[in-house]
Structure formats: C-alpha cells, structure tokens
Amino acid sequence: MDRRVLSLNQYTVKPWSLEAAVAACVARDVPSIAVWRDKLAELGTARTAHLLRASGVRASSVCRGGFFPHPSPGERARRIDDTRRAIDEAAALGAPTLVLVCGPPAGQPFADARAQVAEGIAACAADAQRAGVRLGIEPLHPMMVTERSIIATLGEANDLAASIGSPAVGVVVDVYHVFWDVRVLDEIARAGERIAGFHLSDWRTPNGGDVTAQRAMIGDGCIELGTLARAVAAAGYRDDIEIEILNEAAWAGDLDRWLDTAVARYAAIA
Amino acid sequence: MDRRVLSLNQYTVKPWSLEAAVAACVARDVPSIAVWRDKLAELGTARTAHLLRASGVRASSVCRGGFFPHPSPGERARRIDDTRRAIDEAAALGAPTLVLVCGPPAGQPFADARAQVAEGIAACAADAQRAGVRLGIEPLHPMMVTERSIIATLGEANDLAASIGSPAVGVVVDVYHVFWDVRVLDEIARAGERIAGFHLSDWRTPNGGDVTAQRAMIGDGCIELGTLARAVAAAGYRDDIEIEILNEAAWAGDLDRWLDTAVARYAAIA
Numbered sequence: 001m002d003r004r005v006l007s008l009n010q011y012t013v014k015p016w017s018l019e020a021a022v023a024a025c026v027a028r029d030v031p032s033i034a035v036w037r038d039k040l041a042e043l044g045t046a047r048t049a050h051l052l053r054a055s056g057v058r059a060s061s062v063c064r065g066g067f068f069p070h071p072s073p074g075e076r077a078r079r080i081d082d083t084r085r086a087i088d089e090a091a092a093l094g095a096p097t098l099v100l101v102c103g104p105p106a107g108q109p110f111a112d113a114r115a116q117v118a119e120g121i122a123a124c125a126a127d128a129q130r131a132g133v134r135l136g137i138e139p140l141h142p143m144m145v146t147e148r149s150i151i152a153t154l155g156e157a158n159d160l161a162a163s164i165g166s167p168a169v170g171v172v173v174d175v176y177h178v179f180w181d182v183r184v185l186d187e188i189a190r191a192g193e194r195i196a197g198f199h200l201s202d203w204r205t206p207n208g209g210d211v212t213a214q215r216a217m218i219g220d221g222c223i224e225l226g227t228l229a230r231a232v233a234a235a236g237y238r239d240d241i242e243i244e245i246l247n248e249a250a251w252a253g254d255l256d257r258w259l260d261t262a263v264a265r266y267a268a269i270a
Numbered sequence: 271m272d273r274r275v276l277s278l279n280q281y282t283v284k285p286w287s288l289e290a291a292v293a294a295c296v297a298r299d300v301p302s303i304a305v306w307r308d309k310l311a312e313l314g315t316a317r318t319a320h321l322l323r324a325s326g327v328r329a330s331s332v333c334r335g336g337f338f339p340h341p342s343p344g345e346r347a348r349r350i351d352d353t354r355r356a357i358d359e360a361a362a363l364g365a366p367t368l369v370l371v372c373g374p375p376a377g378q379p380f381a382d383a384r385a386q387v388a389e390g391i392a393a394c395a396a397d398a399q400r401a402g403v404r405l406g407i408e409p410l411h412p413m414m415v416t417e418r419s420i421i422a423t424l425g426e427a428n429d430l431a432a433s434i435g436s437p438a439v440g441v442v443v444d445v446y447h448v449f450w451d452v453r454v455l456d457e458i459a460r461a462g463e464r465i466a467g468f469h470l471s472d473w474r475t476p477n478g479g480d481v482t483a484q485r486a487m488i489g490d491g492c493i494e495l496g497t498l499a500r501a502v503a504a505a506g507y508r509d510d511i512e513i514e515i516l517n518e519a520a521w522a523g524d525l526d527r528w529l530d531t532a533v534a535r536y537a538a539i540a
Contacts, residue, residue: 208478
C-alpha cells in the first residue's frame with residue numbers, strides 16, 4: 001500500500017511520548033501521525049503543533065471525542081464541551097478528523113444511550129464545521145459495547161451520520177471493528193465521501209486482559225485487509241491510513257521492532 | 271416468565287450426564303431440556319428417548335449441526351452427513367429444532383465460507399422437512415467468528431433462511447449473541463414464525479479463558495432480557511425458552527445452586 005498516506009496512530013506505540021512517536025515517524029519516513037489527547041495534554045497543543053510543523057509530519061486525526069451517554073444531563077453537557085475542546089485541538093494541529101468513540105450505555109437502556117449519542121454529535125456538528133474538522137463516528141466491535149461504544153456497526157454509524165446530515169459528520173472504518181460484518185463492503189460503499197478515516201490492525205480473539213488492547217499485528221490475524229482497503233479506495237477515500245494496533249503485550253516489549261514490522265506489513269498489503 | 275415453556279439447555283450444567291440433567295429438570299418442574307449431541311452419544315439415542323418419555327421431560331432442541339465451511343469438498347460432505355444424522359437424532363427425541371452453529375471460515379475467504387454455509391443448509395433442508403425438524407440458524411456473537419460462526423447477525427441469518435426458502439429452515443435468537451445489535455428488534459419482528467428457538471443468558475465481557483464459555487447468569491449482565499422476550503413473543507414465538515449459560519467458572523462450582531439461581535432469575539424476567 002501507498003507509503004505516502006501512511007499514518008502512525010500513536011497508541012500503536014502507546015508508552016512513547018509524542019516527541020518519541022514523531023521522531024519514530026521521521027526516522028521511518030512515515031508522513032503522518034494520529035495524536036491521542038492524553039499525549040497531547042502532556043506536551044500541550046501549541047508545542048505539539050510546532051513539533052509537527054518542524055518535523056514535517058502531519059496529523060491524520062485526533063483521538064478522541066465522544067463518550068456521550070450518561071444518566072446525568074450535566075455530565076452529558078460536560079462531555080459535549082469536552083468534545084468541542086477536542087475539535088479545537090484537532091483544528092490547531094491541522095488534523096482533518098476528530099475520531100468519536102461514542103461511549104457505552106452507562107447503565108441506561110440501549111435506546112436512550114443511542115439517542116444521547118445522536119444528540120451529542122448533533123450538538124458538536126456546527127462547531128466542527130466552523131473549525132474545518134470532521135467528526136468521524138467510529139463503530140467499535142460489538143464485543144466492546146459495555147466498555148467503549150454502543151455504536152457497533154458501520155451501518156449504524158452511516159445511519160447516524162445521515163440522520164444528522166452535516167458535512168462535518170463522517171464515519172471511521174477501523175478494520176478490527178467491522179471486518180466480521182457481512183454488510184461491511186456494502187456499508188463502505190454507502191459511506192463513500194463520508195469516510196473520514198481508515199485504520200488497520202488484525203483480529204485474533206482476545207483471551208484475557210483488556211479487551212480493548214489485544215489487537216493483532218497486521219497480517220497475524222484473519223482480517224481481509226486487501227479486500228477492505230480496495231473497498232475504501234473504491235468508495236473514494238484518498239486520505240491517510242492509520243496503523244492502529246493497540247496491544248498491551250506489544251507495549252511491554254520492543255516497540256521499535258513492533259513498529260518496523262507494522263510498517264513493513266502495511267507496505268505488503270495487496 | 272412462563273415456567274411452562276422453560277427449558278434447561280444442558281450445557282448450563284455441562285459436567286452432568288444426561289440422566290443427571292433430566293433428573294434436575296424433574297426435581298425443579300422444568301418441563302423441557304435441550305440436548306447436546308456429545309451427551310446424547312454417551313447415553314445413546316434410543317435410551318435417551320426412553321428416559322425423556324419416562325421422565326415426562328420434552329426435548330426443546332438438539333445442539334448442534336453445522337460447521338459447514340471447510341476447504342476440502344470431502345470434509346464439507348462429511349459435515350453435511352453429520353448434520354443429517356443430527357436431524358435424525360432430533361426427530362427420534364421429538365425435538366422440534368436442530369440448532370445450527372454454522373462454523374468459522376476455516377482459513378478461507380469469508381465470502382466462500384458464507385457460500386458453503388448456504389450450500390450446507392440447503393443440502394439438509396429437505397431431510398429436515400421430511401423428519402419434521404426445523405433447522406435453526408443461530409447467529410453467534412461477532413467475537414466468535416474465528417471460533418464458531420461466520421454467521422454473526424440475526425439479519426444475516428434471516429437473509430440466509432429467506433434465500434433457502436424452506437419451511438424447515440428457521441433462526442434461533444440467543445440473546446447473548448444478538449443483544450448489542452441496533453437492528454435486533456426489527457430482525458426479531460422480521461423473523462416472525464421463522465423463530466425456532468429463544469435462548470437466555472447475560473453479557474459480561476469475556477476476560478480470559480474460553481471466549482465461548484463465559485456467559486453471565488441471567489440478570490448479572492447488561493442484556494435487556496425483558497425487551498427481547500417481549501419482542502420474540504410479539505413475533506409469534508410460543509415454544510420453549512432455553513436457559514443456556516455456558517460458563518466455565520460455574521461448571522467448576524456448585525451446579526445445583528447455579529441452576530436454582532437461573533430458574534429463579536428466569537421467573538423474575540419482566
């Protein structure tokens with residue numbers, strides 16, 4: 001695959017600082033990085049923007065806003081405000097996309113949680129449009145419904161984006177979350193220009209530990225990566241493609257080697 | 271919920287023999303049992319049929335046929351033959367349903383595996399109809415795609431059953447596998463008379479061990495059991511409702527107490 005649109009999602013090398021992750025991109029001719037907000041907060045937005053400019057590394061996305069559902073209206077408002085701050089941070093870094101992890105039901109009926117997600121995104125859409133940032137609704141694997149996201153299929157994300165109807169609301173296609181779905185190719189085609197991100201890793205069934213951090217190295221699992229990449233390209237997506245391999249075992253090991261392998265496997269996807 | 275349609279899926283008490291499981295049903299006024307084929311093979315079909323008649327306990331289903339996808343045509347034929355034997359066993363027990371666990375891709379492209387599932391079910395449909403047994407396509411949680419089933423949503427199971435178009439091909443609604451799906455209520459309504467089984471347990475995210483055997487006790491998780499039960503009833507389903515809680519920790523503990531709790535929790539679903 002095309003190295004010119006390769007981005008390192010920095011949680012692939014989560015233990016590293018933003019400076020170290022950017023340096024690793026420069027060292028490997030990786031032209032883009034996806035920035036997580038905890039790392040951004042450590043360095044500060046202004047210094048991060050300066051670091052990226054000075055390094056010639058662009059920001060593909062900021063991760064993340066969202067976590068909208070909550071029983072308390074005050075807490076829901078706080079989370080919408082937090083997502084608005086994340087929009088400003090993405091704009092400051094020149095990142096075209098703010099990834100939305102929509103949040104679990106938080107003990108509420110699922111229908112209520114879904115309505116709160118829709119309300120939360122709608123409340124932020126105009127801010128995103130003004131800032132020139134797209135909100136990317138990322139459906140997460142149905143396994144993570146109580147950890148991370150009541151939005152669990154690309155079809156649901158497409159429906160949600162369509163119902164909000166703002167050009168600033170798109171969807172993110174992460175292969176780990178959607179590969180299993182018989183409808184995934186149809187929903188990628190349907191998403192079309194709405195696709196605001198494409199993330200790569202691989203699937204091996206989690207077996208102990210944190211269910212959100214057991215993604216496999218590209219090529220070590222069962223995901224039909226080439227098929228999905230061709231579908232996303234056919235849908236018109238031309239922007240950065242993120243390597244995003246959250247893996248707690250890898251984080252405890254040799255991350256330079258992990259990243260070298262990921263970059264080589266990315267190049268080999270056909 | 272109605273005790274008159276309560277069935278014990280015997281893997282809820284997997285370490286027990288069929289005789290012990292049937293005795294546990296009699297002791298608790300549970301009128302029905304779902305029989306697994308490994309247990310059936312231990313006792314033999316004729317003796318099992320006699321045991322059920324003598325005990326006054328009916329069979330709600332036999333579990334399971336399927337596992338259709340395989341790269342070898344000979345092996346695929348063998349699995350179809352095995353499913354035909356399972357149909358005969360279900361008929362011998364008077365079980366109205368043979369549950370189909372359709373099988374993982376077995377290293378093949380997902381589209382090929384899905385086609386092999388469709389071919390396998392179609393090959394068995396006439397046998398099932400002659401035997402008076404319904405094949406229940408059970409979509410399994412997307413988490414289990416590499417362990418158990420390429421068929422991962424109720425929508426996909428409904429499409430598959432509709433495309434085969436036999437009155438002997440239905441779908442099984444197991445709450446553990448489908449609860450997360452924004453479309454689940456619509457697909458239950460769409461399934462209508464096609465519903466050939468309804469299974470209860472609860473969801474807590476697996477965290478180590480066998481991903482297929484970490485279902486939670488009814489009421490200990492996040493599944494909207496009452497909502498799903500009402501939807502299945504509204505779709506016209508009036509047959510047995512199985513308690514099917516595969517849990518490896520419970521299997522190592524006090525199964526009488528586990529079963530007592532399950533029966534009490536079943537009764538309390540509202």
